[in-house]
Amino acid sequence: MTGRLIGVGVGPGDPELITLKAVRALGMADVIAHFAKAGNSSHARAIASAHFPPGAEEVPLLYPVTTEIPHRHEAYRSAIAAFYDASAAALAERLMAGQTVAVLSEGDPLFYGSYMHLHVRLAHRFPTEVIAGVTGMSGCWSTVGAPIAQGEDVLMVLPGTLNEDALALRLAQADAAVIMKVGRNLPKIRRALERAGRLERAIYVERGTMAGCTHSPLAARDDARAPYFAIVLVPGWEGAA
Amino acid sequence: MTGRLIGVGVGPGDPELITLKAVRALGMADVIAHFAKAGNSSHARAIASAHFPPGAEEVPLLYPVTTEIPHRHEAYRSAIAAFYDASAAALAERLMAGQTVAVLSEGDPLFYGSYMHLHVRLAHRFPTEVIAGVTGMSGCWSTVGAPIAQGEDVLMVLPGTLNEDALALRLAQADAAVIMKVGRNLPKIRRALERAGRLERAIYVERGTMAGCTHSPLAARDDARAPYFAIVLVPGWEGAA
Numbered sequence: 001m002t003g004r005l006i007g008v009g010v011g012p013g014d015p016e017l018i019t020l021k022a023v024r025a026l027g028m029a030d031v032i033a034h035f036a037k038a039g040n041s042s043h044a045r046a047i048a049s050a051h052f053p054p055g056a057e058e059v060p061l062l063y064p065v066t067t068e069i070p071h072r073h074e075a076y077r078s079a080i081a082a083f084y085d086a087s088a089a090a091l092a093e094r095l096m097a098g099q100t101v102a103v104l105s106e107g108d109p110l111f112y113g114s115y116m117h118l119h120v121r122l123a124h125r126f127p128t129e130v131i132a133g134v135t136g137m138s139g140c141w142s143t144v145g146a147p148i149a150q151g152e153d154v155l156m157v158l159p160g161t162l163n164e165d166a167l168a169l170r171l172a173q174a175d176a177a178v179i180m181k182v183g184r185n186l187p188k189i190r191r192a193l194e195r196a197g198r199l200e201r202a203i204y205v206e207r208g209t210m211a212g213c214t215h216s217p218l219a220a221r222d223d224a225r226a227p228y229f230a231i232v233l234v235p236g237w238e239g240a241a
Numbered sequence: 242m243t244g245r246l247i248g249v250g251v252g253p254g255d256p257e258l259i260t261l262k263a264v265r266a267l268g269m270a271d272v273i274a275h276f277a278k279a280g281n282s283s284h285a286r287a288i289a290s291a292h293f294p295p296g297a298e299e300v301p302l303l304y305p306v307t308t309e310i311p312h313r314h315e316a317y318r319s320a321i322a323a324f325y326d327a328s329a330a331a332l333a334e335r336l337m338a339g340q341t342v343a344v345l346s347e348g349d350p351l352f353y354g355s356y357m358h359l360h361v362r363l364a365h366r367f368p369t370e371v372i373a374g375v376t377g378m379s380g381c382w383s384t385v386g387a388p389i390a391q392g393e394d395v396l397m398v399l400p401g402t403l404n405e406d407a408l409a410l411r412l413a414q415a416d417a418a419v420i421m422k423v424g425r426n427l428p429k430i431r432r433a434l435e436r437a438g439r440l441e442r443a444i445y446v447e448r449g450t451m452a453g454c455t456h457s458p459l460a461a462r463d464d465a466r467a468p469y470f471a472i473v474l475v476p477g478w479e480g481a482a
Contacts, residue, residue, distance in 0.1 A: 009375075009383075016262035017373060021255065081482060108379045116388040120481045123386055132258060132383035132450070134250075134373045138349045142250075142373035145364055147357040152403060154411065157396040170395065173414075209373070240361045241322060 003030070003099040005091070005126045007109035007119060009133015010048040013210035013229070017134045018048060025131055026051040030099035033059040033091060035114045044104035057094075061087045061114075088121035095126045108133045112159075112180065137178045137231060140208035144215050146235045149176040153236035160185035160232075167192035176236030187223045189232055203233045244271070244340040246332070246367045248350035248360060250374015251289040254451035254470070258375045259289060266372055267292040271340035274300040274332060276355045285345035298335075302328045302355075329362035336367045349374040353400075353421065378419045378472060381449035385456050387476045390417040394477035401426035401473075408433035417477025428464045430473055444474045 006025050011017035026032065032052055034042035042060065052058075064083045091101050109115040109130050122128065137157070141148045149155040153175035158167060160181040171177055171192055179189055182204075193199040202218035207229045218232055247266050252258035267273065273293055277283035283301065293299075305324045332342050350356040350371050363369065378398070382389045390396045394416035399408060401422040412418055412433055420430055423445075434440040443459035448470045459473055 007383075009379075011260065012373065014262065016265065017260050019252065019258050019260050019375060020264070021257035023261070024257065084482075108375070108383070110382050110386075110388045111379065112390055112392075112394075116391055116478070117482070119386070119388060128386060130383040130386055132253065132375045132379040134260060134349070134375055135379065138250075138352065138373040138376065141351050142248075142349070142371040145351075145360070145369060145371055147351045147360060149353055149398065150357055151353075152400045153353075154400070154403070155398040157390065157398075159393045159395070161393055162395070237357070241325075241358070 001098055002126050003095040003097065003101060005095060005122050005128040006100065006102045007105060007115045007128070007130040008048070008102045009105050009108045009131055010044050011134040012107055012136040012139030012208060013043070013047060014139065015047050015050065017139060017209060018051070019131065019133065021131050022048070022133065023051045026102055027053050028100055029053065029056055029102035031057045031059060031091070031094050031101040032104065033061055033087075033101060034104040035061045035063065038062040038064070042104065044106045047106070048104055059090060084117040084121065088118050091118065092122060092125065095122070105133065107135045111135055136208060136229075137180070137233075140205040140231045141233055141235070143208045143213055144203055144205060144233065146203060146233055147237050147240060148178075148233065148235050150237040150240070155236065160189050164188050164192050168195040171196035171198050171234065174234070177234040179232040182226045182230040182232060183228055184225050186226045190218065190223065193218065193232075193234070198234050201234050203235070204230065205233060206230045242339055243367050244336040244338065244342060246336060246363050246369040247341065247343045248346060248356045248369070248371040249289070249343045250346050250349045250372055251285050252375040253348055253377040253380025253449060254284070254288060255380065256288050256291065258380060258450060259292070260372065260374065262372050263289070263374065264292045267343055268294050269341055270294065270297055270343035272298045272300055272332070272335050272342040273345065274302055274328075274342060275345040276302045276304065279303040279305070283345065285347045288347070289345055300331060325358040325362065329359050332359065333363060333366070336363070346374065348376045352376055377449060377470075378421070378474075381446040381472045382474055382476070384449045384454055385444055385446060385474065387444060387474055388478050388481060389419075389474065389476050391478040391481070396477065401430050405429050405433050409436040412437035412439050412475065415475070418475040420473040423467045423471040423473060424469055425466050427467045431459060431464065434459065434473075434475070439475050442475050444476070445471065446474060447471045
């Protein structure tokens with residue numbers, strides 16, 4: 001009898017924003033896998049470790065490359081694909097031995113998460129469950145208290161890695177927007193918001209729901225490089241009532 | 242000393258998809274308010290009622306009008322605005338008396354939720370906290386096990402109430418899409434997906450994460466009216482790897 005794969009959303013950062021279902025799943029896991037940059041500890045692990053059962057085996061999955069290599073580069077693509085293949089193989093071994101394997105995901109597992117790369121490699125081979133989590137963007141707009149979308153608003157989720165023209169075009173068409181992966185893309189994002197006439201409504205949020213969370217109008221934030229855990233919100237619902 | 246307003250996200254339907262933070266907030270509430278259609282009981286109440294403390298006062302907020310009146314109609318707008326005004330006034334009275342007032346929201350409070358109408362009326366007057374929740378859309382794509390967006394995918398959240406041309410245009414531009422408020426809009430949504438060349442990837446989900454949840458390729462679903470708790474997903478990440 002094979003084991004069971006569980007993709008566990010642990011929420012946006014505040015350890016209390018984990019669900020009862022995630023806590024229960026972790027309590028029954030034989031193996032808990034989590035992603036981290038080599039040399040760093042996993043953020044998802046920090047959020048959820050209070051719920052690990054005694055004796056569970058931890059499997060850290062350490063990214064082999066950093067954002068210093070451009071993502072479109074062939075060397076990046078092949079290194080990262082080999083990493084996901086090896087990670088999936090390591091978990092498959094445990095699943096074939098009948099173990100319950102939980103893979104931690106910050107936010108929601110199927111929403112821009114690394115878990116997805118294991119899911120597509122394993123879900124057709126083993127019984128699999130995905131436990132939805134509170135996304136980073138929900139954590140951010142809740143922290144700020146900014147109603148993001150209502151009624152007939154169209155909300156767009158935009159990676160900050162898109163080029164400036166694509167960002168400006170999308171932002172001009174959206175009623176509400178969330179720009180993820182801000183980091184070094186902040187100056188470009190600011191220019192795109194300005195071109196789309198949306199800079200005035202934009203809110204910059206850093207480390208939403210986590211210790212040290214800060215936020216401000218984006219117009220008041222300088223262009224110094226933002227951390228990975230930064231997001232820009234453009235609330236819709238302009239005639240809020 | 243005034244009380245405290247708390248917008249509490251209770252998640253998409255499965256009672257276990259509520260967060261530890263929501264459970265704690267409910268346990269400290271003096272007053273718990275929840276929205277429902279007149280004659281129906283509140284879905285959010287059904288999700289969360291196991292966590293209500295003994296003795297908490299419940300304040301049902303019953304919508305005065307139904308979807309039978311078109312939303313753009315002036316009579317609808319004024320009736321609904323008066324309802325939100327009266328609801329806010331009822332809660333303000335309790336907040337001024339120093340009570341902690343929790344308002345339940347299915348999914349996430351600031352994402353297309355009725356709580357937002359109270360938030361804009363009360364948050365500037367009373368200490369307010371918003372507790373993010375798992376959205377209905379996360380619940381749906383997790384139930385289906387469909388990786389929704391990755392990498393540079395643009396995700397669009399589209400109300401099914403948009404007209405067919407607008408839907409078709411947006412769907413052609415999105416890498417991934419979520420269409421909410423399906424209900425009677427299903428035939429129009431299907432036509433828009435077909436025009437955008439996206440019908441083949443579309444997944445219909447009914448009552449995601451709830452008892453009686455079903456899902457199928459949208460192409461295999463007939464055009465009979467869908468319930469309110471239906472959503473259409475168009476996963477991105479087409480070259481998933």
